[in-house]
Amino acid sequence: MTKAQLYKELNYVNHSREKRLYYANLLISNPELVSPLLEILFKVDDKISCRAAWVLEFMCSQSIPHLIPHLDTFTQGIHKVHLDSAVRPVAKVCEYLVKAIYENPKSVIALQITEVHKEKIIEACFDWMINDEKVAPKAYAMQSLYLLGQDYDWIHPELALILERDFASQSAGYKARARSILKKIKTKA
Template sequence: MTKEQLHQKLNSGRLSKVQIDGLVAELEQHPELVGHLLQEVFEEDKGDTFNASWTFDHLMRKKLPYLLPFLQPFVDGLETLRSQSCIRPMAHVCELLTIAYFKKKDPAFQKNISDENLEQLVTVCFDWLIGQNKVAAKVFAMTSLSHLGEKFDWVHPELKMVLEQTISSGTAGYKNRAKKTLDRLKALRH
């Protein structure tokens, strides 16, 4: 597959789950196209489609290490996202990254993700958590922040405060993840 073919497939109308899965299978064989796919995500954020971001999320679920060569443009681009259809899958990728770095302690991620990258993730995740975003993005952000707080001492107290202030007005899904996150934060203090 070429970058032109990738562009054409992503921009040929709304893709079904089966089509996304097929595209992901092709991209697994072409890691060199991940940078182009990422560019498509940031381009589509200006429009009203989400094929690229959905494809990116599904590819990262299978091949997260493919992100490492493109980590800086990924992290730099997160704060520019405005479309909920793009923020949600990118927030999920952030959650996958923080799990790989902190929970799984994957050496490839610990070696290639700088403290500056992690600080950028903290900023964007707090923005998503406290901003006018849909629940899924907030849930992924709070999980990422609970991991990022293992590196940055100030994050957990801020996260706890935000969750305690917002849990009562959240949806069932938000309340569930917020409670689990607060329980995790409490357990980490002991």
């Protein structure tokens, strides 16, 4: 399947779990399609890029190792994503990557992800935290930053400042996640 054919196929992706899972499995069965999918994802002003993000998120939920050969491309492009319906799945993929590192430090992800990749994820997560994003990307970002703070001493104090500063003006969902993260940070201190 060519990039143009994949682009056309993405028109059929919708919010249904069935469609996103179908295309995620297509990528898992045809890993050569991940690269063109990322190219489409990072055409950030194109509405189809959101559909590419949905499929990438589902693929990573099923098989995060399929993203390994593309970590450079993914981490270099995440800061460009700005459409709400693409930011959420990209933030979720970052959370999947970070969780994979800390759940199993000997996993293939933990062994392949570099300091540069982590720095790009940290930068994107802090951007989502301080920018006017919806709750879901902020929630995924705070979880990722909390975990990464185990290796970077400066992250937890910065994250705590942002969470405490924004707490009063955010939604109930944000407050619940923030309360949990702040409690964990204070317990570790």
